[in-house]
Amino acid sequence: MSKKIDIVLKKLEAEKNQIIIKKFNMALSLFAIFFIARLFNEFDYASFKISIKLIFAFLTQLLFLYTLYKIWKNFIVGNTIEANTSILENWSQANINKYIPGGIGLSVTRFSISKNLSKDSKKLFFGMIEDQLKGAFLVFPFLVLTLFFETEFQKINLYSFSIIISLYLISNISEKYANRFNFKSLFHKNLLLILLSNVLQILVNFLILSSLLDFKIIEIVYISILYCVSASLSLIFIGSPAGLGIREIIFYIYSSNLLSNELMISYLLLVRIISVTTDIAFYLLCKFSLKLN
Secondary structure, three states: OHHHHHHHHHHHHOHHHHHHHHHHHHHHHHHHHHHHHHHHHOOOHHHOOOOOHHHHHHHHHHHHHHHHHHHHHHHHHHOOOOEOOOHHHHHHHHHHHOOOOOOHHHHHHHHOOEOOHHHHHHHHHHHHHHHHHHHHHHHHHHHHHHHHOOOHHHHHHHHHHHHHHHHHHHHHHHHHHHHHOOOOOOOOOOHHHHHHHHHHHHHHHHHHHHOOOOOOHHHHHHHHHHHHHHHHHHOOOOOOHHHOOHHHHHHHHHHOOOOOHHHHHHHHHHHHHHHHHHHHHHHHHHHHHHHHO
16 A cells, blocks of 8 residues: 555656646636636625724634644654744745745745755655645545535534544544654644634634624534635645635535625635735734844
8 A cells, every 4th residue: 555655646746747737726726717707897896895803804814824834833843854944934935935826936935944855855745745635634524424414503513523533533544654654744743723723714704704794603604614615625726826716616616505796706805805914914923023033
């Protein structure tokens, strides 16, 4: 089994295959952006409203980013990777560089953290793969099982249960392949932080949606979960800059029967604005804090 994994990884790492994957992801992202742009053309920007809840969403998103940073820092420290710069500075820079098409900005920046890349490259490669795909792995059981449930309350409970079970199972599996490839998995000693990051992401979605919708709380929670699922799935497409377009079209497919086009566009616009501004704000705050120290 381990030999088969080695073969698959070598094929994925091959420059020719990487180029094909990135081109496919970029093409898909451009198609998704075109589709969403057509919806934006129908949007009445005069109806756009700003709520104080968005400030709380902004602050919660900053906390979400800090949680993601701590997960990555624990991975770097756990793998005894000797850093040639601040881990915080490197992570925040990589988080900005994810907007560069092709995924090259994020990966190059994260690899640059190591003083001895020849020794640490495989660890960093596995860590980035785990970091990029962890969300999709966690929501996959929910996507399969949700077809067998009808009410929103049942689906919310299913999501909560499936995330915890998936996290437990994946952490156990990750320990086995991590030992085989001689590195510490991203899931090692990060389970609570990964769970917390998921909760914070849903909370951000909830705050934004509740500023727009006059729905029951349970309905807003369910739609918040759907966006979290969409965001997790969009990260599979590494070549797409920050999942641009792909995240939106996945969410549209899942929630077009729950939201009008106007409400959906308002939400998608707000969540992207908050996402981009908090990425920039987090980066600037990191720079400022490092200067003070």
